[in-house]
Structures are given as C-alpha cells and as structure tokens.
Amino acid sequence: MTKHQNNKEQAILAAAKEEFLDKGYDGARTTSIARAAGVTHAMLHYYFKTKEQLFEHIFQETMGMLVEGILEVFTQTDKPFKERIAEALGIHFEVIRQNPRLPLFMIREVASRPERFAIIKNVISTFAGNLLIALQRDIDQAVAKGEISHIDATTLLLDMISLNVFPFIVKPVFEAATGLDLNADSKFWELRKQENTQLIMRRLTPMQS
Amino acid sequence: MTKHQNNKEQAILAAAKEEFLDKGYDGARTTSIARAAGVTHAMLHYYFKTKEQLFEHIFQETMGMLVEGILEVFTQTDKPFKERIAEALGIHFEVIRQNPRLPLFMIREVASRPERFAIIKNVISTFAGNLLIALQRDIDQAVAKGEISHIDATTLLLDMISLNVFPFIVKPVFEAATGLDLNADSKFWELRKQENTQLIMRRLTPMQS
C-alpha cells in the first residue's frame, strides 16, 4: 500500500504544469503549486531547488510535446502533395486540440523572456531549417507537375500554423466576448478544421486563369 | 517653464503602458513603472490608488484602440464584396502592424483572468453581434449574385483575424527560433499581407467545379 517511490515529485510536476500553463511563470506561485500537489512547499524546494528549475522542467516537457507534434505531422507518405498537406493539417489540428494551452504558454513565456529560448534555439533552428528545405523541395516538385500553385515553404507553413493555432489562442477572448463555451461545442472545432483545410487547399489549387 | 499640470500622471500612464504591454500584469512592477516614469512610487499610488486601477486604465485604453481598429476596417463602401473584404484585410493588417503588441497583451490578460473582461463584455458582444449580422447579410447578397462561395460570417471573420494577427503574436518565437529580426524585415510583412489577401480571395472565389 505504501508505494510512495517518487509520487510526490510527480504530483508536484503535475500541479506545476497546471499552474504554469494557466498563469504563466510570473503568475504562478510555488506555494500554490505545493498546495495543489498536496505537499508542503519545502518539499517543492527539496525536489526542485528553485522555481526557475521547476519551470525549466515544465518548459522542456512542453517544448518536447510541441516538437513531437510537429514531427508527427510530417509522416512522409507517397501520396500526392495536396493530400499530404491536408493530412498534416488535420493531424496538427488534433495535436493542438489535445493540448490547447501549449501554444499560448510558449508564446507568452518566450515573449516575456526570450533568453529562456536560447537553450533550445539551436535544436529548433536546424530542425526547422531541414523541415523547410524538404518542404520546399516537395513544393517545387508538385509545382513542376502542375499539381499546385507556387508558394514559399515558410509562407505555407505559417499559413497552416496561423489557421490551426490562433483559434485556440483566442478562445478565452472569444468565450468572454460571446458568452459561449467552446469546450462543449465540438461542432465549432470540426467546422474550424474543415475550414482550415479548405482554405489551404484552395490556396494550393492552381488557378484556372 | 514650470508647466507641470498633470504631466506626471501622463508619464506614469506612458510608463505603465510599456511595462504592462511588455510583461503583463503579473510581470509588471509598480516600482519599475514609477522609476521609468521618473517619479517616486508613492506618486503612482497618489494618482492611481492601486496597481489594479492603473492596469484598468491601460486595459481600457488598449481595448478602445482595438475596437477603433475594427471599426475602421468596416468603413462601408459600395464596392463589390470581395474588394471590400480585401480592403478591410489590408487596413486590419496595418492597424495590427502599428500596434503589434496589443493582441498578445489582450489575449494573455483575458486568459489569465477572464473576469476582467466582464466589464466590457456587453459592449463587445452586442457590437460583434451587429457586425456579424451585417456581414452575413452582405455575404448572402454576394452569394446570390454569384460573386463568392458561401461562407459563414463568423468563419470568415475568424479566418481573417487568424491570418492577420497570428504572425505578430508568434513573432518572438519565430525570431528566437530563426535568429532573424523581423522588425528590420519589411519585406516579410509585405509578403505576409499579400499572402493573407490571396488566401481569403481564393477562399471566396466561387469554384469552377
């Protein structure tokens, strides 16, 4: 019954994730995290020396999920380019839907303290660089085959991410302004997913001119 | 020379705006604001009883700018629907470009404390409601004339806002990840504006099916 290996540490991490995602680094309180985890706040400092270190854990974990999410999106198949993009869009949308608070969390923290990002900057930038090169190659091939209109890889990627991510980021404002509860409204999100796909597909479809 | 009517109050407001926009409510320090404004921090509490009240001023001012921005967008003309939307998109983009920190500021604050929004919720919701009704009417007319594909007014509005706003919100992450300085890169923003217009225009153009 008394299997208490490191479950307090886990409880702290779980509570910290909630608190940091909700309120951000500045708004989070270590005492509040400890309370939510059901431990004394001395315990928190026992496992994680400082608030900063605890945050680092959460931030890295979060970043990991985002990178995984993006990797998952680019499961290369041999389908036509447009189908692949449509699939990637859908998967990306679902990843965000499962972790709707991650994007705002990350943007908020990077905006208020860009240095934090420096640690993983190299990883990201080479990763993103390779991804963009591969994507541009595929785009160029598809253009050559007449399957799509020309588009810059960076531009396309930003289009996709903007459309998929922004609705989740603006959700609190939307809900506050309309009084609607979007969590209970799966129709809204299905419609959104379809709309994003449609937008990108129309963007890629060659014009009949 | 000694014309000091209420310039300290103004200095405090200006410094507070900087600080709140940059760091958010939780990250902002009243002492730091006072220092930046060149006044003692007792002075800050003299003009604005509490940090909360000072924030309220800034928040309302900011909201005002955003609403003005949206109003400016919907300067009704008698041009064809698609042209009007293209124009609105461009104006909206420029409004954000002039105030690139406003959207993240608002989203961040509403996310961390939705109650704050309650005050102005009514204003916004009726305003947004009317706007959506008018937009839907125009859409339906344009559809009837065969000028555009059918689209929900809410959907179109969210498309437009997502595309225009998200790049500015994600800018810090983008810069941190790539090392680029987007402020110095006016080409990037021009391309973005064009791309957004193109996306929406293609979305609206009836399909040749």
Added chain:
DNA sequence: GATTTTGTTAACAATCTTGTTAGCTTACAT
C-alpha cells in the same frame, strides 16, 4: 493675504513569496 486643496516626498508597514535550516522519520543496504 489667509485658507483650503492639491501635489510631493521619505520613511514606514504589511504581506507575500521564495528559499533555507535543523531536526525528525522512514527506507535501505550491509
């Protein structure tokens, strides 16, 4: 010109927040 109101300062106070320490208990290894 006297009085009242407004502006200003320095010092103080209360509370919140993070972090530490000393000592106790439990588990674990030998």
Added chain:
DNA sequence: ATGTAAGCTAACAAGATTGTTAACAAAATC
C-alpha cells in the same frame, strides 16, 4: 540490527512588492 542516505516537516529568514502615512510645499480659491 545498525548506520547511512533519502524523504519529510515546521519554523524561520530575507527580500521583494504593494500600499500607507505624516509632514511639508505649491497652487488655487476666497
């Protein structure tokens, strides 16, 4: 079983942060 390490707690400490107060100066009002 005994000693050592890890887990845990309560109390404390330092510093930051917001807010107040008393006393004084300047300006406005009469």
